[in-house]
Amino acid sequence: MDCFLWKMIWISVGFWTVVFRILISVDAKTDASDVSALHVMYTSLNSPSKLTNWKSSGGDPCGDSWKGIKCSGSHVKEIKLSGLGLTGSLGYKLSSLTSLTYFDLSNNNLKDSIPYQLPPNVLHINLAGNSFTGTVPYSISQMLNLKYLNLGHNQLSGQLSDMFGHLTRLQFLDLSFNSLSGNLPQSFETLSSLSTLYLQNNKFTGSINVLTHLPIDDLNVANNQFTGWIPSELKNIDNIKTGGNQWSSEPAPPPPLGTFGAAQQKNPTKKSSKEEKGSKKSVLNGALIGGIVIGLLLALVILIVLLKRKSSSTSSHFLDEEKMNQKISLNPLVSNELSNDRSSEFSNNALKDFKDPKSLDSSFSINARSSQPYASIGLKPPPADRMKSFNDTELVNRINVKRNSSIHAVIYTLADLQSATGNFATARLLGEGSIGRVYRAKYPNGKVLAVKKIDSSHLQGISQEDLMEIISNISKMDHTNITELVGYCSEQGHNLLVYEYFRNGSLHEFLHLSDEYSKPLTWNTRVRIALGTARAIEYLHEKCSPSSVHKNIKSANILLDSELNPHLTDCGLATFHQRTSQNLGVGYNAPECTKPSAYTLKSDVYSFGVVMLELLTGRVPFDSSKPRVEQSLVRWATPKLHDIDTLDKMVDPALCGLYPPKSLSRFADVIALCVQSEPEFRPPMSEVVQSLMRIELSSMNKRGEDIGAFSSDE
Known part of the structure; x- marks a missing residue:
């Protein structure tokens, strides 16, 4: 009987315990995910006693009236929680507060x-x-209903990302008294x-x-490093500060044709009658200035036409080749002149280039040995000096290559690139790869x-025609994620490729060379x-025809x-990597790549x-300073990739x-x-893309996921 009695007592205790917990959970007024987020936040704020009723575990924020918390349902x-002298940080679970509409922790000591x-x-x-x-x-870019954002009087730095494109409801934005730099993002205009x-x-700046x-x-933009002119539309703002x-x-240039009317339509009520009179006067002044500019052009x-005619007897064939080879920004008069020598198709293309703003390239500097101001309108000076470095046969070959490829x-002159790089000064050196310096x-x-100067040793056995074919390809x-080739130069034994330049540098620099004050890449950014x-x-692998193997994929080549x-x-x-005998990158090469010629599409995947x-570990592919078992990143990491604890x-x-x-x-x-030792088992890049797309979608959508610790169902 005693054993039976004890069993009944324990069963009774267990039953009432369960009932008690159920009653507590029913009585609790706050959603569990909200409670969890506030627990993390309280701990991250160093558990201050000023936050009355707050707890690091348990409790009911809505039912127990936690300080500063207001609920709905x-x-x-x-x-x-403004002005309470709070310290610490905000924690990592704020995204779980999906019903929160008002968030104020201003005037504290948060870091x-x-x-x-x-x-x-x-x-x-x-x-x-x-x-x-x-x-x-960057997550602010997804807050479509955001109306008020105040991050002023902090120590924020770096450039603003172009994140404002969807914030059409934002009414108040304060970023003052920080150390933010760079140009204002284009998405501000939305x-x-x-x-x-x-x-x-x-x-x-800018x-x-x-x-x-x-x-x-x-509007207050005072005490920055802005340049240019204050737009006339902004001068009509009653409360504006622009000093410092x-x-x-200099006098502001006239607005582009048609912009005055557009501005008036967007802000029809901003001008008083006095301002309208001033606007009419400015339009007349703008028209006068515009007429003068057009006359000068x-x-x-x-003058250019006359000079070309004067020199046509000695260099007309070279000038024709120049006109055809480069994507010059031509005005209608020049394109009409060209139509006498070229087909109507070429003339139309030249006119199209003139209309396309992207084709306007003002990077050509005036030839040091030429006094003609061609650069002012985007035209390249006649290359009389360049002509001496080629005989007629070479010129014909170059023309034919250009026609076929x-x-x-754009074609850049060597003198132009020398001037822009300080004669390839060491101070302008961005890096050195396996085929040349940048x-x-x-x-x-x-x-x-960015100008890549190809080492001449990699051009042995490559004809001029082959080189032009490579550049053409x-x-x-x-592709959005491939660096654009802006132009090239092949002159006097020098072969250079001109690319767009990215001020943020390479992924390698971001991951491995940033100082302790630099903001690390977030997880979502790494996935992106x-x-x-x-x-x-x-x-490169599946859209280009024929397929193109990269052969030099590494973080230093991801800008x-x-x-x-x-x-x-x-x-x-x-082609150039095929000719170099050096290793294409310690730690990046697949096991089968004992020599450059063994490289395949699957080697790129590796x-x-x-x-x-x-991106996952923050480590370099090969680190001789590590213990021997950890020097090779692939060998060290591969066994750990499927183990939750070690991962x-x-x-x-x-x-x-x-x-x-x-x-x-x-x-x-x-x-x-991707890093499997057998090439045939590595997936094609299309499958890799699909997998990463699902990961990115999952990371963006699962806002309530417990970040920082593995949940029980994983």
Whole structure:
């Protein structure tokens, strides 16, 4: 009987315990995911006693009236904790607060970066008056209902990403008193509801033209490094402050034809009658200035025509070749003259290039031995000096090569590139690859390009025709994630390729050479970089005809633009890598690549897998400073990719545990497939792209996932 009695007692205790827990859970008023997010936030704020009723575990924020918390039903709607002297950071689970609309922790002592995942549906964010570092989190771009954003008086730095394209409801934006730099993002012009904008006391550069047609009535851009002119439309704002910048003292140029009317339509109520009279006068002045400019241009064109006729007896065949070879920005008079010597198709193309703003290339500098001001209208001076370096046969060969290859790139003169790179000065050196050095070319108009100087040793046995064919193939590559070939130069034994330039440098620099103050790449950004690079390789492998093997895929050849989107460079240069005897990259080569000629499409897949490992771990592919078992990244990491515990430990510490565990696991699965030792088992890049697309979608959609720790169902 005693045993039976004890069993009944234990059963009774267990029953009432379960009932008690059920009653508690029924009585609780707050959604479980909201409670969990506030627990993490409280701990990250160093568990301050000022937050009465807050707890690091348990509790009921809505039912127990936690300080600063307001709820609607079972969800937290507002967090107001301004001016409480709070320290620490905000934690990593704010994205779980999906019903939060008001978020104010201004005027505290909060530090570290602003979390890259904020409450997704918030309308009001105020984090001003703290000590936040890093930059403005990109997740703000997804807050479609955001109306108020105040990040002023912090320590934010770096450039603003082009993240404002969907924030059409934003009315108030304060980024003042930080250290933000670079040009204002183009997406500012889409802020159609913006009435207040404070940017003062930063390091912004460039113009403020993107603000021209916004409905702003309170603007402060003082104490930056803005240049150019203050648009006349902004001068009509009642409350505007622009001092402490580098505005031009010269008269502002007239607006482009038709823009005056467009501006008036967008802001029809901004001008008073007095201003309208002034506007009419400015239009007349603009028309007068425009007439003078057009007259000068016509006179300059006539001068060019006369000079060309004068020199036609000695160099007409070379001039024709020049006209055909480069994508010159021609005016109608010049294109008509060319139609006498070329087919109507060429003349139409020249006229089309003139109309296309992208074809206007002002990078040509005036030849040091020429006094003719051709550069002022985008025309290249007659290459009388260049002509001496080629005989007639070579010229004919070059013309024929150009006709057959249809190179979609501009011809640069050697003198022009020498001038722009400081005669290829060491100070302009960006890096050195396996086939040559890359230099930074800067022009007086501010344009910056990257110039790759191909080492002559890699050109042995390659005819001029073959070289032009290679350049032609590169110039035809058209993909968002492939670096564009802007132009080339093949002159006096020098062969140079001119590419677009990215100020953020390479992925290698971001991952391995950044100092401790640089903001690390977030997990979502790393996935986006991997996906963009994979798409570029897929384009080379499966979209190009014939397929193109890259042969030099590594993080140093993945350049990052202002929004940290990847651009694969060195595409189409496999022929040169075929001729180099050196290793194409320690740690990147697939096992089968004992020599360059053994490289295949699947070898590219392996190299890409190594890049993904860099993104995952933050380690270089080969590190001789590590213990022997850890020197080769692939050998060290591969056995750990399918083990949850070891995978978590090998993640880049710079991520600080801020990543969705399931996304991380799937990312590791893709890596494991790519770095398999047998080429035939590696997937095609189209499959890699599809897998990464699913990972990116999962990372973006699963906002409520517990970031930083593996959940029980994983």
